[in-house]
Amino acid sequence: MAGNSGRKRALHKLTHSEAAPGIVLMTCAAIALVLANSPLADPWHELFHHTLPWTPVPKLDTLHLWINDALMAVFFFVVGLEIKREILDGELSIASRRRLPVIAAVAGMVVPALIYLGIAGGDPALHRGWAIPSATDIAFAIGVLALAGKGLPSSLRLFLLTVAIVDDLGAVLVIAFFYTTGLDLMWLGIAAAIFLALVVVNRAGVSSLIPYILGAVALWFAVLHSGVHATIAGVLAALTVPLALNKEHDSPLLRLEHALVAPNGFLIVPLFGLANAGVALGSIDGGPLALPIAIAAGLLIGKQVGILGSIVAAEKLGIAKRPAGATIRQLWGLSLLCGIGFTMSLFIASLAFPQSPLLVEEAKLGILGGSIISALAGLFLLKGSVKSQA
Incomplete structure (x- = not known):
């Protein structure tokens, strides 16, 4: 009995740790990488890419498509809920607090893109990959920050979260405007009508989750057939969910976010990692390295130059103050953690x-390399800053 109780406490501690989703994601990425370079590579690839014997949505005829176009819509739904909550009632709701994170996030997207184009821009076939190193994986980054220790100022975590949320918003806009092709106006009109219906339900003060969930599924189905990537439906649907608190200090948005955080972090994102992180190293052996180098450099160099540089510049120009109690070394480490692109970068690479x-495989190599080095370097700087203050 005592042993079972101890195991239950350990499991509870693991699943409620901020580092846990990042650790699960790292493990799944490692498994995918090992299997993609093992004798099981072919059956592993077939598992995700073989045509399903039956599917309720003909457009999604492989497990890989169900993960990337359906489950990831739920991931983006959670992102949308977080963005709305932060804008209406969080750090992004107060101008003085959002100024620096917004500046840092924008610079952290623009500089990596410019570095990518500076390295790979000579090949027109690679131009569409400019947004790949602009993304930040919030679960991975927060997980590594949690591993750095408890001696860090709490303002660092809050700043990282805010930057990552603005970064997510930027990634959503990039996907919507730059990776949308072949629009179907009929389905687009249906999607617009469903979205407006959800807005009307919101304005009518409906607090039941059922119409929002059913509407979100219908919106996803319409957007899936419209030519806009289906995951955008997740964000749009989330923006219609009410945040206003009732007498019990609860709201539909908070209930949904609370219900979906664990499945998102421990099921959806790890499944995405398993389906997308495996890169067959032999398939790109001897090939051109401009793409992976451009992506890795954008993540590793572009993120820290853009984010740390903008923080220092904003402070010197009197535009905004750095996070309370944070040293330059800690901000440098934080900027490196923002170079962990992973989930969003892999997703943009597929688009x-x-x-x-072959280009997707090369992109994966750059994403994994840049993200791993950024994570290790950021962890080293942050852990060292804790020891130096001890």
């Missing part, structure tokens, strides 16, 4: 090169 599996 950037849909007709070129």
Whole structure:
């Protein structure tokens, strides 16, 4: 009995740790990488890419498509809920607090993109990958920050969260405007009508979750057939969910976010990692390295230059103050953690090169390399800053 109780406490501690989703994601990425370079590579690839014997949505005829176009819509739904909550009742709701995170997030997207284009821009076939190193994986970054220790100022975590949320919003806009092709106006009109209906339900003060969930599914189905990537439906649907608190200090948005955080972190994102992180190293052996180098450099160099540089510049110009109690070393480490692109970067890579599996494989190599080095370097700087203050 005592042993079972101890195991239950350990499991509870693990699943409620901020580092846990990042650790699960790292483990799944490692498994995918190992299997993609093992004798099981072919059956592993077939598992995700073989045509399903039956599917309720003909457009999604492989497990890989169900994960990337359906489950990831739920991931983006959670992102949308977080963005709305932060804008209406969080750090992004107060101008003085959002100024620095917004500046840092924008610079952290623009500089990596410019570095990418500076390295890979000579090849027109690679131009569509410019947004790949602009993304930050919030679960991975928060997980590594949690591993750095308890001696860090709490303002660092809050700043990282806010930057990552603004970064997510930027990534959603990039996907919507730059990776949308072949619009179907009929389905787009249906999607617009469903979205407006959800807005009307919101304005009518409906607090039941059922109409929002049913509406979100219908919106996803319409957007899936419209030519806009289906995951955008998740964000749009989330923006219609009410945040206003009732007498019990609860709201539909908070209930949904609370219900979906664990499945998102421990099921959806790890499944995405398993389906997308495996890169067959032999398939790109001897090939051109401009793409992976450009992505890795954008993540590793672009993120820290853009974010740390903008923080220092904003402080010197009197535009905004750095997070309370944070040292330059800690901000440098934090900027490196923002170079962990992973989930969002892998997702954008699949959109950037849909007709070129080889380029997607090369992009994965750059994403994994840049993200791993950024994570280790950031962890080293942050842990060292804690020891130096002890």
